[in-house]
Amino acid sequence: VIQYAGAEGVIDLGWGHPDPQLLPVEAWAAATAAALRRAGWTALTYGYAPGPAPLREWLAGHLATVDGRPPDPDELLVTAGASQGLELVCTALTRPGDVALVDQPAYHLALKLLADHRLELRAAPAGPDGIDPDRTAGLVRELRAAGRRVPLLYLVPTFNNPSGASLPAAHRRALVGALAGLITIVEDDTYRELAYPGPAPPSLWSLAASGVIRLGSFSKTVAPGLRLGYLSAGAGFVRRLAARGQLDSGGCLNHTAAMVLAEFGTSGRYAAHVATLRTAYRQRRDVLVAALREQAPALELAVPDGGWFLWLRAPGAAGLARLATRHGTALLTGERFFVDGAAGGGRDRLRAAFSRLGPDELVEAARRLGRAYRELPLAGRAGREPDPDPDHGRSG
Ligand SMILES: Cc1ncc(COP(=O)(O)O)c(C=O)c1O
Numbered sequence: 001v002i003q004y005a006g007a008e009g010v011i012d013l014g015w016g017h018p019d020p021q022l023l024p025v026e027a028w029a030a031a032t033a034a035a036l037r038r039a040g041w042t043a044l045t046y047g048y049a050p051g052p053a054p055l056r057e058w059l060a061g062h063l064a065t066v067d068g069r070p071p072d073p074d075e076l077l078v079t080a081g082a083s084q085g086l087e088l089v090c091t092a093l094t095r096p097g098d099v100a101l102v103d104q105p106a107y108h109l110a111l112k113l114l115a116d117h118r119l120e121l122r123a124a125p126a127g128p129d130g131i132d133p134d135r136t137a138g139l140v141r142e143l144r145a146a147g148r149r150v151p152l153l154y155l156v157p158t159f160n161n162p163s164g165a166s167l168p169a170a171h172r173r174a175l176v177g178a179l180a181g182l183i184t185i186v187e188d189d190t191y192r193e194l195a196y197p198g199p200a201p202p203s204l205w206s207l208a209a210s211g212v213i214r215l216g217s218f219s220k221t222v223a224p225g226l227r228l229g230y231l232s233a234g235a236g237f238v239r240r241l242a243a244r245g246q247l248d249s250g251g252c253l254n255h256t257a258a259m260v261l262a263e264f265g266t267s268g269r270y271a272a273h274v275a276t277l278r279t280a281y282r283q284r285r286d287v288l289v290a291a292l293r294e295q296a297p298a299l300e301l302a303v304p305d306g307g308w309f310l311w312l313r314a315p316g317a318a319g320l321a322r323l324a325t326r327h328g329t330a331l332l333t334g335e336r337f338f339v340d341g342a343a344g345g346g347r348d349r350l351r352a353a354f355s356r357l358g359p360d361e362l363v364e365a366a367r368r369l370g371r372a373y374r375e376l377p378l379a380g381r382a383g384r385e386p387d388p389d390p391d392h393g394r395s396g
Contacts, residue, residue, distance in 0.1 A: 004356075011365040012330045013352040016161060016308055016396025021358070022280055023223050027269045028260070035263035047255025049242040051078025051230070054262035059230060062265060066193055068202030071232040077241055080253045081229040082190050082217040086110060086154075089186055089213055089231070090117040092241060093151045099143055101183070103131055103155035105162055105311075105337035105346055109396075110154060110188065121339045124153060130167045131155065133178035140183050152184045158200050159191035161396075162337050162351040163311040164304025169201045176204050180211030190217045193274055195306040196282035210234050218261060220308070221274050228257045281308065284354040288362045292352075295370030308355035308396075316376060317350045323372035329365040353396070 006012040035043055039054075050056070056073040064070035079085035094100065096118035102111065104123045114121055122143075125135035136153070143150045157167040157175075167175065179185055187204045205214035217229035231238075241247065252258055264270050288310060289303055300313035311334075314320050318333050334349025354362060 007330070010325065010328055010330050011357065011361050011368065013354070013357070013365055014330045014332045015356055016353045017356045018220070018224065019280070019284075019356055019358065022277060024269070024273050027273060028223065028264070031264040031267065031269055032260045034267065035260045038263065039259050043256055043259040045255075046250070047078075047252030047258065049247040049251055050074075050238055051076065051252050052255060052258050052262065054266070055258045058262050058265040062270070063232075066199065068206035071205075072235065074235045075232050075238060077231050077233070077238045078252050078254065078258045079215075079229045079231055080227040081219055081224070082188060082215040083109070083113060084227070084253065085215040085217075085229055085231045086113055086186065086188070088241060088244075088246075089152070089184075089215075090114065090119070092244070093184060094119055095149065098149040098151050101136065101139070101150065101153040102339060103153075103157075103160075104339065105160070105334065105349070106154065106339075107156055107161045107188065108332075108336040110156075111337075111339065114154065123339045123345075124155075129171050130157070130165070131175060133175045137178045137182055140179075150183060152186050153179065154186045154188065156188040156190070157204060158189055159194065159304060159307030161191070161307065162309050162332070162334070162349075164302065164307050164309050165311075166201055166305060172201060172204055172207055176208040176212065180204075180208040183211075185212045187212055187214045189214045190220060191307040192216070193221050194278060194281055194308065196278060196285060196304075198278070198306070200306060205232050213237070221277065222261065222264065222270070226254070226257045226261070228254050228261055281355060284357070284359060284362060285310070287359045288352065288354045288366060291363045291366030292369070295366045296373045298373065299369075308353050310352045310354060312350045312352060313348055314350055314373070315348055317346075317348050320369075320372055320376050321350060323376055324369050327368040327372045327375075329368040329372075331369070 004015055004017055055078060056076045059076060060070050060073045079088065094117050098119050099122050100114045100119040101122055101124040104126060111121060124131045125139060126132055140150050159166055185204055189203050192200045203214050205212040213231055213233040215231050218226055292299055292301065301310050321331050321333050324331060332351040334346025338345030
């Protein structure tokens with residue numbers, strides 16, 4: 001029935017999934033009943049292609065409270081999740097053989113999705129604060145001068161998966177200033193609302209007059225099983241996407257869930273639920289950070305201001321992950337978040353998701369990781385061990 005498939009007895013920090021206890025089963029059931037009562041058959045027929053007005057209007061108003069500039073409703077398109085939004089953008093903007101620039105580290109499954117479109121992935125030049133706007137602009141010009149198409153740059157600038165890091169606000173302005181007129185910036189903004197304590201920095205989308213497509217999702221704030229998200233872009237681009245055959249044929253990409261989400265939002269359930277999530281995930285972050293500092297103090301980590309992940313630095317990370325599995329806890333190794341893992345990117349990194357597990361399990365996971373670390377032979381710490389399980393943690 002579900003995607004998660006963990007091994008018996010292993011406390012798994014590898015999967016970026018929500019805690020089952022934090023999924024709003026009752027509140028969603030109530031919102032569904034209310035939406036169907038209110039909207040009747042209109043909630044169940046083909047929906048208006050860009051998304052039904054009740055959701056787009058509520059969402060535009062809601063984004064005004066969590067971002068720099070809210071979109072107009074006609075700058076919003078309802079999608080079947082951020083992954084599907086990215087798929088749609090790739091279908092509309094790219095051709096096989098194009099170059100896609102990506103931030104490093106980047107959400108590994110977005111890299112997979114871009115590769116599915118047969119795009120050649122290239123790392124955007126970066127400095128300590130993230131993507132270097134001028135060098136990236138230079139690379140785009142150089143590639144184009146050599147006859148290559150370079151339609152888009154993909155990045156997760158806010159509470160990044162895997163690093164948890166956010167681009168500083170000043171850096172965002174420089175990035176938008178140098179690149180928004182040159183290349184389509186695809187901003188994956190999935191974690192914006194999981195800010196501890198917040199607010200999140202303004203989105204690139206909110207800072208640019210045009211040239212940015214922002215992908216949003218209700219997977220982290222409500223439930224991934226809904227397959228519901230949105231993108232904000234120029235009204236012309238939204239119309240262009242809504243006119244594509246898929247939406248002309250099927251209407252809104254997830255109409256009934258969109259109508260229920262509108263009810264969930266306007267009734268106040270959304271705000272109450274996200275407030276609960278912020279408290280709960282913040283607590284889990286703090287529990288895991290404290291337990292790791294106690295149990296494995298040699299592991300370096302930066303405390304993220306939002307999102308679901310800790311990005312640990314550990315020499316010999318692959319060997320440590322393998323040992324950790326033997327001790328009954330699992331993490332993802334860092335290479336998969338880099339375009340060219342073979343060049344060494346991420347080899348000293350592990351991603352730990354604190355989203356799926358309760359505080360007690362997080363403490364026990366840290367204990368097991370600490371035991372593994374103490375057992376890691378010096379040779380392993382120098383880092384030569386293979387990835388323990390390259391397919392592990394397929395999702396999130
Ligand atoms: C950065 C990022 N983008 C997109 C997704 C997937 O979002 P959705 O469930 O809306 O497709 C995830 C899920 O882990 C993610 O971390």
